[in-house]
Amino acid sequence: MKRIFLLAVIAIFTLQSNPVNGQENPKEGPNFAKTDVSPMDLAIYKNQDEEVVARVIYSRPLKRDREIFGKLVPYNEVWRTGANEATELTLYRDMKVADVVVEAGTYSLYTIPGEKEWTVILNNRTNTWGAYEYTDQEDRVRIKVPVRNAPATIESFSMAFVTRNDGADLLMGWDNKYVEVPFKVIQ
Numbered sequence: 001m002k003r004i005f006l007l008a009v010i011a012i013f014t015l016q017s018n019p020v021n022g023q024e025n026p027k028e029g030p031n032f033a034k035t036d037v038s039p040m041d042l043a044i045y046k047n048q049d050e051e052v053v054a055r056v057i058y059s060r061p062l063k064r065d066r067e068i069f070g071k072l073v074p075y076n077e078v079w080r081t082g083a084n085e086a087t088e089l090t091l092y093r094d095m096k097v098a099d100v101v102v103e104a105g106t107y108s109l110y111t112i113p114g115e116k117e118w119t120v121i122l123n124n125r126t127n128t129w130g131a132y133e134y135t136d137q138e139d140r141v142r143i144k145v146p147v148r149n150a151p152a153t154i155e156s157f158s159m160a161f162v163t164r165n166d167g168a169d170l171l172m173g174w175d176n177k178y179v180e181v182p183f184k185v186i187q
Contacts, residue, residue, distance in 0.1 A: 037062065038083035043160035045168045045183070054183060055090045056109065056170065058082035060156040068175040069113055078121070080130045081111045081172065082157055088126060093169065096184040097122065098143040107140055111172070111179075117144045118179050145179045154178070 038059040045054040061083040066072050073079050081087040086108040094103050097120075108126050112119040125138040150173055157174040167184035 023146055028094060040084075041158045041159075043161055043170070045170075047165065047185070051092075053092055053185065054095070054161065054164075054168070054170075055092075056087060056159050056161075057090075058086040058087040058109075058157075058159055060158065061174075062157075063153065063155050063175055069116070073113055075114055076112060078131045078134050079111050079113060081109050084129070085125075086110065086123075086128045086134070089122060091183075094186045096186060097141050098182055100141040100143070101186065102141055108134075110134060113147075117146050120142055120179070120181050137155065143181070145181055147177050147179055150176050150178050 036059075038061040041058060043056045043058075044052055047053050059082045069075065077125050087110075089109045090106045090108060091102060091104050096102070096103060102122060106126050107122040107124060108128060110121040110123055110131060112121070119142055121136075121142050122140045123134065123138045124140050125133065125135070128134070153176055154173045157172075159170060159172050161168040161170055162180075163184075167182065170181040170183060172181070174178050
């Protein structure tokens with residue numbers, strides 16, 4: 001059942017690959033704002049009572065026939081995990097990320113992509129552009145998660161929460177790869 005649901009989430013990633021606000025504006029010119037090529041998006045995790053438990057705000061770069069991991073996003077280097085500003089994760093309750101307790105609050109979410117696994121980082125410093133101001137001295141938690149192959153190409157970098165009985169997994173996918181980051185609600 002989890003596998004079917006996971007495939008449905010990846011299908012959503014794929015369907016979101018050509019967002020309307022990612023298309024060129026035919027009226028662009030000196031009097032019109034340019035469309036952001038990496039539009040902002042968010043993913044929300046709600047509990048059974050529809051209360052928001054976690055939220056991720058990020059920008060969605062497009063693949064556009066580019067080689068992504070190992071090229072555009074180098075392996076073994078800190079990545080802002082999206083485009084523009086660093087990705088921001090807000091936890092509205094204390095949670096466990098893997099086996100580490102993380103207090104409610106807002107964190108920057110960085111990753112270090114590798115071919116077989118990614119390091120996922122929650123960093124205390126927020127409101128930063130890209131990974132230029134990143135310092136590991138501000139890390140709250142670092143975990144490693146395996147890289148998985150997506151069943152279809154994911155054109156726009158995408159994130160979604162998949163709920164479980166005791167929490168949720170944050171799925172992050174782009175091109176032909178995705179990772180899952182486990183979050184567990186502390187009772």
